[in-house]
Amino acid sequence: MRIGIVCYPTFGGSGVLATELGKALAQKGHQVHFITYQQPVRLNHFIPNLYYHEVQVPTYPLFDYPPYETALSSTLVDVIRNNKLQLLHVHYAIPHASAAYMAKKILEAEGIHIPVITTLHGTDITLVGRDKTYAPVVAFSINQSDAITAVSHNLRDETFKFFKIEKPIEVIHNFVDVERFNRKPIDAFRKVIAPEGERILLHASNFRKVKRVQDVVKIFHNIHKEVPSKLLFV
Known part of the structure; x- marks a missing residue:
């Protein structure tokens, strides 16, 4: 077509x-x-x-x-x-x-x-x-x-x-190319981001105001009080 x-x-x-x-x-x-x-x-x-x-x-x-x-x-x-x-x-x-x-x-x-x-x-x-x-x-x-x-x-x-x-x-849901994006070992990456074994929270967006990035930081702050964590922005 x-x-x-x-x-x-x-x-x-x-x-x-x-x-x-x-x-x-x-x-x-x-x-x-x-x-x-x-x-x-x-x-x-x-x-x-x-x-x-x-x-x-x-x-x-x-x-x-x-x-x-x-x-x-x-x-x-x-x-x-x-x-x-x-x-x-x-x-x-x-x-x-x-x-x-x-x-x-x-x-x-x-x-x-x-x-x-x-x-x-x-x-x-x-x-x-x-x-x-x-x-x-x-x-x-x-x-x-x-x-x-x-x-x-x-x-x-x-x-x-x-x-x-x-x-x-x-x-029709958004799709992912599983041949391009597939699971790979991430031990080395994890050790760089969280060397003490902390939990990793990830926020991926274009950081426009509507994505409420400040709320993400506030939520992470509350989680970190209870569970040692690292916040990763992409």
């Missing part, structure tokens, strides 16, 4: 998952096109069947905030039309789902039908999406998707709880 993937190109979970999914699909022989404002951080070497299209956002004195969503929609129209894409998969609803809807309607006027899958990842629903500034557009664009997925049962339930979603949401 010829598949378009829209995502944030940063170290956030939605962008990482989308990039790794696209790479895996390309390795299986599908033609995958990434559409975003800069090259995804996980897209760091050549892979056959994989393409990157940069969204150019012009700046004008009139705009305090350049209209990225409009630029993304226009780029989607061009990429879908010129590469005859058969499927568009958008990761993180804001603003990708609404941009995909706009592109889909433009292409429909030309007789081109492009199915859209929207994958919900977390804060696009539980935090940002629930803000009244975005909520109506988020709910509408999700409902206009041909298929909807969420990365956990809890996220699916939260979506139905806070938005009037009229379509089923399929849960």
Whole structure:
């Protein structure tokens, strides 16, 4: 298939998952096109069947905030039309789902039908999406998707709880490449981090405020009072 993937190109979970999914699909022989404002951080070497299209956002004195969503929609129209894409998969609803809807309607006027899958990842629903500034557009664009997925049962339930979603949401959990990430002996590493046999607590994230890193430190402090421990941030 010829598949378009829209995502944030940063170290956030939605962008990482989308990039790794696209790479895996390309390795299986599908033609995958990434559409975003800069090259995804996980897209760091050549892979056959994989393409990157940069969204150019012009700046004008009139705009305090350049209209990225409009630029993304226009780029989607061009990429879908010129590469005859058969499927568009958008990761993180804001603003990708609404941009995909706009592109889909433009292409429909030309007789081109492009199915859209929207994958919900977390804060696009539980935090940002629930803000009244975005909520109506988020709910509408999700409902206009041909298929909807969420990365956990809890996220699916939260979506139905806070938005009037009229379509089923399929849960597809985040995945791990077990050939790349497998268990290995860690005795030497453990001795460096915890030479006295302390317990090791690990927090892995992008350290944005929503990850509540300060709470992690407070929890570790309480645990360390009872059990000798070391805290590792990744």
